[in-house]
Amino acid sequence: MKKTILRSAALLAAGLLTVTGCSANAKSGGTADGNYPSKDVRLIVPWAAGGSGDLTARTIAPLLEKDLGVNVIVENKPGANGSVAYNWLAEQEPDGYNLAMMGVEVATLQFMDYDIKPENYAPIGQGLAGPGAIAVPVDSPFKTLEDLIAAAKAKPGDLTFSSPGIGSVWDSPAAGLQQLADIKLTSVPFDGSAPAIAAAAAGKVDFSIDAIGSQKIQVDGGHLRYLAMLTDERDPDNPDVPTAKEAGVDLQNASWVGVMAPKGTPEDTVKKLSDAMEKATGDAGYQQVITSSNLVPTFKDSTEMAAFIQDEAKRYGPWIEYAKNNTK
CATH class of the missing domain: 3.40.190.10 (Periplasmic binding protein-like II)
Structure with a gap:
């Protein structure tokens, strides 16, 4: 009886470790969902309403809805140089249902002691330059x-x-x-x-x-x-x-604005979102809204955007270091 109890306890502990391990690793790599998307997608804007990032989100959301077949809900979450939204996104499940507009801050905040680095996110695509x-x-x-x-x-x-x-x-x-x-x-x-x-x-x-x-x-x-x-x-x-x-x-x-997902978002999901964004940025209505605001509609896919962000970090790093030492 004693051996049976000990063996059962060991099996239960092993099972708990397995479940805990799966939970701990859930955000490091999502599982591809063949039915994606099957519910509403949330698109966070790290800036106050009225700027180019907000304009892009509210112009592109209905176009993404048309392609994805679900609602894309835009929500402003400004604060602390965008880090409020960026930190929020990094904590979400990498399942493609929580996205955020991002700009150069995703490359620059690392130079200002924020725990925000490009590798914490999965680029979807760039939508404009300003x-x-x-x-x-x-x-x-x-x-x-x-x-x-x-x-x-x-x-x-x-x-x-x-x-x-x-x-x-x-x-x-x-x-x-x-x-x-x-x-x-x-x-x-x-x-x-x-x-x-x-x-x-x-x-x-x-x-x-x-x-x-x-x-x-x-x-x-x-x-x-x-x-x-x-x-x-x-x-x-x-x-x-x-x-x-x-x-x-x-x-x-x-400036530039793109869409990012949490690190670990499945490649199939990233590809589906990136393809939808490419169609949206090529839409005549989208291009008219963006160009009439003296912005430049553009598109970089997920791979191109990842390389571009690394280049931006190299460009802005010296400027930020100078500002820290010389700007009041």
């Missing part, structure tokens, strides 16, 4: 980028700029501007592009750096004025605005 610009309040005394740089040199640290958060896609090139022009600026971070641009339009900061398209509403409304384009050549829609390069600062930058 060339950047420096803009000032419409009544700003700065008529050119040279004017702004001269003022920053005269009073180091006095000039302020708004950004979607330190280490973000638009805060980091400000570090590049400081480095290239040998000036010191003060960053005023916000939870997303929309409130950051609104602050500049209201004259609460001296300038903003953000996507041309994201700033366009405030420019068209007479609240902001483009000062310089962060593009290789002048923007065809704003031919009178010089590039930063023309002002002697060879600074170029563009």
Whole structure:
């Protein structure tokens, strides 16, 4: 009897270990679901409503619904440079039912002591790029980028700029501007592009750096004025605005937005989502919405996007290190 009890206990312990092991490893690798998707998909936006990432999500969601045959529910989850949403996604089951829009922060936050690294996620695809610009309040005394740089040199640290958060896609090139022009600026971070641009339009900061398209509403409304384009050549829609390069600062930058899933999402699921996203980004309606916002519709599949994110980390890393040591 004693031996039987001991043997039963050992078998029970082994069974518990097996179950526990399966549970612990559930998030390291999902199991392919031949019926995927069979329920609603949630698409998280790490930024406040109104920015290019939010626009992309709300434009692409109904197109994904058409291809996937289920609802794609968009939910904003802003905060802490996007890390609130990024951390949330990393904790979800890798089954394809929880996704998030992501930008360059997935590559840059690792340089700011966040436990967020590209390898924690499975890229699905990139949906757009947004060339950047420096803009000032419409009544700003700065008529050119040279004017702004001269003022920053005269009073180091006095000039302020708004950004979607330190280490973000638009805060980091400000570090590049400081480095290239040998000036010191003060960053005023916000939870997303929309409130950051609104602050500049209201004259609460001296300038903003953000996507041309994201700033366009405030420019068209007479609240902001483009000062310089962060593009290789002048923007065809704003031919009178010089590039930063023309002002002697060879600074170029563009935001981008893509969709990511948790690490371990089955390859078949990633492929199905990536194919759906490729169709969505090729849709004429999607392209019209994106281009009318001065953004560039683009597509990179999961493999291309993974390589691109690694390249972005190499590009932004030095800028962020400079900002940590030189920006107030």
